[in-house]
């Protein structure tokens with residue numbers, strides 16, 4: 001007897017929601033350990049792996065799934081929640097981004113099913129990375145806009161920094177800068193420290209300490225340099241320099 005391969009009239013394997021590309025159907029389904037849900041997932045036509053909990057529509061995997069967030073909180077016995085929401089739906093429902101009051105979110109996502117909070121800063125960073133391989137200005141704008149919405153108003157310094165970066169890229173794109181140039185990593189966000197950073201950059205170091213050490217090492221001459229490790233504390237280098245005297 002032939003095994004039953006299909007649930008759909010078109011011969012394709014589909015999930016409960018009629019989705020052929022649902023993650024629950026892939027051989028190496030990362031969500032095998034997903035919880036059993038007798039709430040939303042018991043409803044006909046709703047698939048917990050691919051339907052947004054908030055609007056019930058199927059999520060799309062466009063651009064690496066930039067538009068949705070999956071709750072990866074462990075709920076019972078090592079099983080993960082796995083429910084998904086469109087970020088746009090979650091933002092509209094005050095379940096994502098920065099929300100005050102009793103919800104109290106800071107660049108986070110609140111899962112409606114298990115009420116776990118997920119930090120959205122890594123997701124915003126993912127959005128930025130996704131954009132580097134997108135060729136359409138309109139799509140980049142759409143993706144960056146989601147990033148801006150989830151980071152806006154946050155008190156976290158990581159979120160503020162990232163928001164600044166995304167907004168500056170966005171501004172460059174609006175001015176007509178090429179996508180490649182707009183995404184060139186900005187090393188410096190504050191123009192007042194620019195000359196200092198440039199000085200360090202020229203010497204291929206990132207911090208003042210590394211710069212000072214490198215300059216000292218250089219002044220010690222080549223033979224000494226080979227014996228010294230760059231991370232050696234400054235006071236030791238000073239002692240060596242005292243021994244050798246200035247160049």
Ligand SMILES: [Zn+2]
Nearest residue numbers: 037040041048
């Ligand atoms: Zn469910």
Ligand SMILES: [Zn+2]
Nearest residue numbers: 015022047050
């Ligand atoms: Zn599904």
Ligand SMILES: [Zn+2]
Nearest residue numbers: 052055086089
């Ligand atoms: Zn939705």
Ligand SMILES: [Zn+2]
Nearest residue numbers: 071081111114
């Ligand atoms: Zn959850």
